[in-house]
Amino acid sequence: MKNKEIKILLSAPRGFCAGVERAIEIVKKSIKKYGAPVYVRHEIVHNKYVVDSLKAIGAIFIEELEEIKDKTRPVIFSAHGVPKAIPLQATKYKMEYIDATCPLVSKVHREAENLYKAGYHIILIGHNNHPEVIGTMGQLPEGAIDLIQDEHDVEAYELDQNKKIGYTTQTTLSIDDTQNIIKALKKKFPEIKAPFKEDICYATTNRQSAVKNIAKQCDMFFVLGSRNSSNSVRLVEVAEQAGCAHAELIHSESEIPFEQLLNCKTIGISSGASAPEILVEDFINKLKNKFQIKIEEVEIIKENIVFKVPSKLN
The missing domain is CATH 3.40.1010.20 (4-hydroxy-3-methylbut-2-enyl diphosphate reductase, catalytic domain)
Structure with a gap:
């Protein structure tokens, strides 16, 4: 296997968008300001690695506000947004809330x-x-x-x-x-x-365009992201629609299909807007253990958008 050479076309832009970076920053800054625990209603972004890393520093994830035992603690609303009834409910409970909606x-x-x-x-x-x-x-x-x-x-x-x-x-x-x-x-x-x-959103558009740009040249295409991440699942579909015969999502429980990779000359890699770059790096390192790897990053546009966190957290 180790003698087999595979070229990786690394799609760019990929990974975190400004809305996801802002949401994660809001959780971290809230823990810094209020101390642990801080509650988060729904996964802050759809990625297990991100959620687990925030749990480790004091975030507690819940689905509904009723689950929060200590209502003197603040609650953060996820990047996906919430119905109007939720802030009203938090106010009724006299809870401090921070809105991380993108x-x-x-x-x-x-x-x-x-x-x-x-x-x-x-x-x-x-x-x-x-x-x-x-x-x-x-x-x-x-x-x-x-x-x-x-x-x-x-x-x-x-x-x-x-x-x-x-x-x-x-x-x-x-x-x-x-x-x-x-x-x-x-x-x-x-x-x-x-x-x-x-x-x-611009990030969804850019990531899809970047995948479309290289998919046809790839024997297989891999998207790093979670199964419940809408934008990651769409990237897999976009790769197939753009002409790659086999595209798949690599999530926390995925097995890498090394046997199938033996038949590949060129593979494509991207990641969803809620997937951290470390997951891409880990995936490439696992491939390096088995194959000779040559990486070419193909960037179609530079992203420099930043969304500010709420001023009360600064």
């Missing part, structure tokens, strides 16, 4: 609210039960916003003819899939109001 998700929340105030019925393009979708739908009264997941949902969708209609999207979707859904919506509802600016 600013790009907050933008979608504001868009949905503005459409609603302007008398529009809203369609949200997204995945059922994803925390970001739950958070966005929870910004408005029940019945004001409907979820559409694919083109079949568009076909089946009925709306009162007198209502104005607008749409927003989950930030971590595949651009190509979303384009098809939007096309179907515009065909069915020619007057539908589009977002002022694209909802799919």
Whole structure:
């Protein structure tokens, strides 16, 4: 095996986006300011390595505020955003809360609210039960916003003819899939109001473009990320759609398919927006133990976006 040479095309940009970096920083700074433990509602970002490392310094992850025994401790809301009812509940419990919602998700929340105030019925393009979708739908009264997941949902969708209609999207979707859904919506509802600016976040767009750029040259493609990370799962799909015959997600319990790699000359590697670079490094080191590795980083765009943490943590 060790004589086998494999070329790695390392996709860039990859890994942490500004929203994820900000959310992790918020947890760390909160622990520094308030001491441990600090509670976090839902996984701060969808990555086991990140969650475990934050647990180790004093973060306790819960799904609902009722689970918090000591309500004098602060609670942080995850990067995916929360329904409006959650901050209200924290206030009722007299709990201090810090909102780590990604600013790009907050933008979608504001868009949905503005459409609603302007008398529009809203369609949200997204995945059922994803925390970001739950958070966005929870910004408005029940019945004001409907979820559409694919083109079949568009076909089946009925709306009162007198209502104005607008749409927003989950930030971590595949651009190509979303384009098809939007096309179907515009065909069915020619007057539908589009977002002022694209909802799919810059990091999702950049990571997908970077994968598309190299996928066709790769015999296999690997995306480092968690199974419940929407943007990581989309990257696997994007690699296959862009012409790589075999793409797969490498998560915390994955076995590396060394036997299949024996048939590869070139492989591609990327990572989801919530996956730390150390996971990419570990993966490459495991490959180096078995094969002769040559690495070429292929960068399509430099990212220099930074989101500030709330001023009360500085």
